[in-house]
Amino acid sequence: MFCYCRILRRVFSPCNRTGIPCLQFSPSSHVYKVSFSTKTNEIIQEKKFSLHVIREIDDLEFSWRKQRDGKRFKNIIYKYFSKVKGSTSDIVELLSAACDKTRCHHFLIYSLLTTLNDAITKGGVTFKPSLEEKTEALKSVLIYNNYDLIQEVCKIFKLTETNHEFKELVDDLLMQQKLIEAAYCIGTLNLQNEYDIEKVLFPLLLEGKLFPVSQCIQNHPNLQLNIAKKLDSLLVSEDDVSRATKFSINSKRIIKILNKWVKWFNTPTEQCPNFHYVRSRAAVNVLIKRRAEQSVSENVWEDMVMTIVGDNTSLKEHLIYKLMQQNDKETALKMVNKLNMTDFDVTKLNLTEEETDLENIADKDDLEDLSKGHLEMEEKSEHLMFNLSASDIKYVDNAAKFDDFINEILNYDVVGIDTEWKPHFGLSAERLALMQIAVRDKVYILDMVYLRDCLMPEHWDCFMKNLFGNNNIIKLGCGIMNDVQMIIDDSQGTKGKKIGFSHILDMSVFYKKLLEIYPDEMHNEIREQKNIGLSRLCELILGLPLNKEERLCDWEERPLAESRLEYAALDALCLVQMYDKLKLIAAEKNMNFDHLVNVSMHLTVSLWKPKRRIRGMKFEKDIQIKKPIPIHQFKVAVDPALESQGKQLRQLGADVVILSESDSPETAVQISKDEDRILMCSVTFFRRTEHLRPNAFYLKPFNAYGEPEPVSSILHKFNVQLSAKNILSRCEFCNSEEGIKLSSEDVNFLQKCVKNQDFPILKSDEAVSSVQRTLDELLKSGINIKFKDKISYSHAEKRQAFLCTKCGTIQ
Numbered sequence: 001m002f003c004y005c006r007i008l009r010r011v012f013s014p015c016n017r018t019g020i021p022c023l024q025f026s027p028s029s030h031v032y033k034v035s036f037s038t039k040t041n042e043i044i045q046e047k048k049f050s051l052h053v054i055r056e057i058d059d060l061e062f063s064w065r066k067q068r069d070g071k072r073f074k075n076i077i078y079k080y081f082s083k084v085k086g087s088t089s090d091i092v093e094l095l096s097a098a099c100d101k102t103r104c105h106h107f108l109i110y111s112l113l114t115t116l117n118d119a120i121t122k123g124g125v126t127f128k129p130s131l132e133e134k135t136e137a138l139k140s141v142l143i144y145n146n147y148d149l150i151q152e153v154c155k156i157f158k159l160t161e162t163n164h165e166f167k168e169l170v171d172d173l174l175m176q177q178k179l180i181e182a183a184y185c186i187g188t189l190n191l192q193n194e195y196d197i198e199k200v201l202f203p204l205l206l207e208g209k210l211f212p213v214s215q216c217i218q219n220h221p222n223l224q225l226n227i228a229k230k231l232d233s234l235l236v237s238e239d240d241v242s243r244a245t246k247f248s249i250n251s252k253r254i255i256k257i258l259n260k261w262v263k264w265f266n267t268p269t270e271q272c273p274n275f276h277y278v279r280s281r282a283a284v285n286v287l288i289k290r291r292a293e294q295s296v297s298e299n300v301w302e303d304m305v306m307t308i309v310g311d312n313t314s315l316k317e318h319l320i321y322k323l324m325q326q327n328d329k330e331t332a333l334k335m336v337n338k339l340n341m342t343d344f345d346v347t348k349l350n351l352t353e354e355e356t357d358l359e360n361i362a363d364k365d366d367l368e369d370l371s372k373g374h375l376e377m378e379e380k381s382e383h384l385m386f387n388l389s390a391s392d393i394k395y396v397d398n399a400a401k402f403d404d405f406i407n408e409i410l411n412y413d414v415v416g417i418d419t420e421w422k423p424h425f426g427l428s429a430e431r432l433a434l435m436q437i438a439v440r441d442k443v444y445i446l447d448m449v450y451l452r453d454c455l456m457p458e459h460w461d462c463f464m465k466n467l468f469g470n471n472n473i474i475k476l477g478c479g480i481m482n483d484v485q486m487i488i489d490d491s492q493g494t495k496g497k498k499i500g501f502s503h504i505l506d507m508s509v510f511y512k513k514l515l516e517i518y519p520d521e522m523h524n525e526i527r528e529q530k531n532i533g534l535s536r537l538c539e540l541i542l543g544l545p546l547n548k549e550e551r552l553c554d555w556e557e558r559p560l561a562e563s564r565l566e567y568a569a570l571d572a573l574c575l576v577q578m579y580d581k582l583k584l585i586a587a588e589k590n591m592n593f594d595h596l597v598n599v600s601m602h603l604t605v606s607l608w609k610p611k612r613r614i615r616g617m618k619f620e621k622d623i624q625i626k627k628p629i630p631i632h633q634f635k636v637a638v639d640p641a642l643e644s645q646g647k648q649l650r651q652l653g654a655d656v657v658i659l660s661e662s663d664s665p666e667t668a669v670q671i672s673k674d675e676d677r678i679l680m681c682s683v684t685f686f687r688r689t690e691h692l693r694p695n696a697f698y699l700k701p702f703n704a705y706g707e708p709e710p711v712s713s714i715l716h717k718f719n720v721q722l723s724a725k726n727i728l729s730r731c732e733f734c735n736s737e738e739g740i741k742l743s744s745e746d747v748n749f750l751q752k753c754v755k756n757q758d759f760p761i762l763k764s765d766e767a768v769s770s771v772q773r774t775l776d777e778l779l780k781s782g783i784n785i786k787f788k789d790k791i792s793y794s795h796a797e798k799r800q801a802f803l804c805t806k807c808g809t810i811q
Contacts, residue, residue, distance in 0.1 A: 416575030653726030
């Protein structure tokens with residue numbers, strides 16, 4: 001017989017020869033965490049925590065998951081702080097226990113740190129942690145690789161005051177090749193002058209981990225410039241850095257890094273000659289392509305080319321070379337004279353010569369197209385015209401006009417938004433020059449060149465709140481989330497202030513969704529391209545394209561010509577015109593316009609910033625929206641957790657089966673399949689049925705405030721159309737359609753009868769109403785007449801009600 005006692009003795013024996021970690025039970029009040037070292041065959045005791053600290057962490061985690069940063073969560077920390085009387089050792093022990101990675105999410109740690117900081121500030125105690133306690137606190141949060149946590153610890157424990165004391169810790173991180181943690185520590189502790197930053201950061205850069213690098217040197221412009229120059233040198237020749245990383249150095253990777261570097265730190269590209277040449281050469285290629293497509297005017301093209309080429313001889317020769325390749329000798333000779341290339345002989349130009357390595361890099365460089373949308377050759381000579389007067393363009397260039405604009409824009413329900421900026425082709429960081437906001441009768445032009453200097457952060461906060469955070473205003477655009485991102489990056493609002501966005505609608509997304517759901521009504525197809533530009537969208541909806549010749553001009557030049565003001569204003573105004581035109585078409589052809597707008601607004605934001613989702617669960621953006629479903633054809637099966645929503649759907653006229661607690665997942669799926677019903681269920685029920693019914697839908701019974709989820713969200717998801725005649729046409733208790741509608745007089749009469757339990761007995765020859773006749777039939781058949789709850793009959797009158805003839809319930 002096998003002896004289990006022997007195994008137990010081996011497991012719990014202090015002396016274990018098998019290499020299994022030993023667990024020793026001790027009567028002390030501490031819990032030990034043990035691990036096994038495979039190299040030394042030793043048990044390592046990592047940390048120990050008091051049992052009361054473990055209980056505190058459990059309470060914190062429970063309250064945090066219930067309500068993040070709620071009062072209960074903060075009260076637990078405040079009580080613990082007062083109980084230990086601000087003891088630094090106890091606070092560090094609490095933080096260390098919370099940072100056990102198997103226990104708590106890093107958001108909880110951040111909430112713990114910020115609340116501890118408040119408690120220390122308001123506690124009125126002297127908080128002087130020792131060096132060992134500071135080091136322990138820093139080590140505790142390093143396991144999360146989170147810059148915000150490290151920064152918060154530095155602020156609470158005042159680590160920067162004795163930053164040189166932590167050099168040993170940083171050295172250990174570098175020895176262990178934990179470069180991200182080391183970069184965060186160097187940045188927060190201001191130790192940049194103590195290390196060879198280039199050797200520390202270059203492996204991270206070449207691996208594409210740019211955030212730790214940016215945080216490490218964000219306040220050191222000299223280091224930023226030195227690293228940019230080092231990266232620039234790698235475009236031509238390899239360096240010893242290539243051997244320090246497992247990633248091979250290639251030009252495309254370096255160009256991507258330098259693009260972001262220039263944007264983040266405003267590094268002048270002239271300081272990086274190789275990168276500047278690569279981007280300038282690629283910009284010349286793009287401009288020549290745009291000229292061939294006739295998508296830019298001749299004057300604008302010449303100005304842009306002259307600006308980019310400058311005095312660089314190689315770029316001048318490349319421009320002439322490209323023009324000659326396109327057999328445009330006339331333009332090539334013209335540019336030779338304009339660029340003062342007196343010694344250059346066009347006739348001796350070798351069009352088949354091989355290019356250098358750097359020129360190959362430049363021509364293979366995928367220069368980002370800075371145009372808004374898809375550009376194409378426009379054979380039509382007619383374009384959409386600006387149909388308002390010049391006085392309807394409101395030019396906003398100071399704080400007073402900006403305040404008036406904010407007050408006036410609140411009176412409108414739909415606005416079109418577009419932006420303009422001077423194209424830099426990656427040679428420098430781009431910034432907004434104009435922001436156009438159009439309503440139906442006027443266009444506001446916000447001059448960002450002037451407003452950037454004269455407005456305070458409070459002005460921008462007010463702008464973002466009253467426009468982008470306003471639920472009463474629909475914001476229209478074409479590729480609008482790119483414009484929104486530029487506005488966020490450029491606006492100088494309060495640092496760290498949260499921005500809420502709502503009711504943002506991309507017209508290209510909206511139009512595609514309209515064609516998808518109503519192909520017969522729209523009679524249009526757009527299969528030729530994935531992204532529809534603004535000009536093409538205007539042509540599809542309004543019948544005429546936009547004239548885009550001014551697109552590449554210098555939008556920072558002041559004063560702006562009247563033609564450029566009208567061009568910019570029309571880009572925003574046409575969005576409102578397209579929206580109104582589609583709304584008119586939808587009304588004529590009986591389309592569910594409002595529902596389609598809501599779905600498209602959701603898609604607009606989700607495409608820009610995708611949300612996390614549970615695998616297999618279908619959210620609003622995943623549902624294939626079809627043509628509107630009449631409410632009486634909407635067949636659903638819901639689990640008991642969604643009983644409240646199911647009864648509300650029945651009141652509106654939907655055919656709903658509410659499952660009972662005893663129904664198994666198999667039964668629910670079988671009902672759904674046999675009766676062709678949509679199965680909607682809670683999270684728990686969904687997980688038990690998803691392998692049986694893949695097209696079941698997940699729905700939360702309650703929202704974040706603990707209130708039942710409104711049925712309006714269900715109606716929007718499935719594009720269900722309500723009808724007045726179907727309301728109160730079905731019993732919410734037995735799902736029967738057998739019944740009659742009651743007027744307010746009938747309800748008052750039945751209230752008295754039910755309350756007194758006194759129903760009149762009808763004679764056979766007596767002339768009575770249909771309600772009284774139905775009532776008499778129900779009583780004779782033994783059906784008990786009742787209101788749906790006990791207090792209904794004692795309250796005020798109801799305008800309309802429904803009497804179910806199957807179960808006798810008045811509702």
